[in-house]
Amino acid sequence: MSAAPIVEPCVCSDVFVTGAAPLTFMGDNLRLTLFVSQRSYDGSPENAVVTKLVGSRSDMLEIAAAIVRGCYTIPGKAERDGERIFLEILEAPAERH
DSSP states (O other): OOOSOOOOSSOOOOOOOSEEOOOEEETTEEEEEEEEEEEOTTSOEEEEEEEEEEEEHHHHHHHHHHHHHHHHOOTTSOOOHHHHHHHHHHTSOGGGO
16 A cells, blocks of 8 residues: 555545445456445345445455454554454465465
């Protein structure tokens, strides 16, 4: 991830999600389709797409690592096994991804 400052030249709305569809692989890039579970007009369950993220495999792995770090890091405590295992996968040779 870049150490450059984050700027928001226009307002970007937060997007709430409850799940993700299977990844779509597009050469060296992939698409992550995120959805929110809801009820359709007839009352049956459905998953409504709310956003799609497209990026390189390495960038998406960095984003996933940041999410895992945020979820598993407890201030003042050692990192948990879940983060350590994920980071080992992230640091594996590219041909394993």
